[in-house]
Amino acid sequence: MSSSTIYPSGPRLGLRDFDVNDIADVHEYTADPLVSQFSTWEPNALKQTTAFVEAAAQEHLDPDRTAFSLAAVLDGKAIGSVAIWITDPHDRNGELGYTFHRDYWGKGYSSEAVSMLLSFGFNSLGLERITATCHPENQGSVRVLEKSGFALEGRLRSHRRIRGQRRDSMLYSILRGEWSLA
Template sequence: MSIPPSYPRGPRLSFRDFTTADIADVHDYTSDPEVTRWSTWGPNTLEQTTAFIDAAARAHLEADRSAYSLAAVLKGKAIGSVAVWTTDPHDRNGELGYTFHRAYWGNGYATEAVSQLLEFGFKTLQLERISATCHPGNIGSIRVLEKSGFSLEGRLRSHRLVHGVRRDSLLYSILREKHPGAVPPR
């Protein structure tokens, strides 16, 4: 087993690997139709949430880990799921995503989390470009990405198949050179 990198810490949030103790907290938001409205998954059954937590909890055992699905923790409670992963190791491209419990929306937690994910992606994973996609109707996520310095690259037509229906996505990205605090690659 490799030694995990130290995860970033925001002013209010900390990030850690999921544990089975998180299942109830995570299921509370992954089973909420309003939270999953714009997602490609959900609302989750308890079995689906448990499978997600089990897979995420085992990921820290992987050697040469290039994907991090982490709990966003506030005062000891997992209030969200955040992820950053390498999509192309040669070109050093990656992607990120996030989901938060509805009770915590509108308080800047997603923006704080994205800032920390970018720092982790650029510094620890040594990525040069990080992208994110969202549904064109997801105004909250669009605001988070724009506040975080992402640029809209375009609309991906018929990009996702969700519950049997094709739908578009907006593609955003940010480059290492555009992120404050990013360091040159090793």
């Protein structure tokens, strides 16, 4: 993938590489404890948000890029962070994730972004299987994944160490053939 990679767009959202002008928009939601409650990261200080956006903004410079941290943009504003990455190039497996500003929850933006990530993963990256995990109590994410055609594979016990404690994750997946039928 090159620095001129074209990402899918949806009826309302666009996906693009981050740039440093996104720091203030991103910090609005990464500093929110409600947004991070089910995440692997805690509410960000501005320094952490800046480091994240600056690192993500540099990804496009890697000609052998296998990870894509992208801004989900509505009317020029970054309202979410989405990502897709190749976990196993030989078996053509990948994983995706997403975080959105809470003002945009429950309005279909996460589902729209996941649809675009699936299109990019299957069509541009050539993946055959894409997974996603979420906290067992994150019903919003469960709904997004199921609405997007993901199947629940099971519960990963003591999967993550977060804030000093072990926690389970729910594992979801979708295969290329299932996505093309959705």
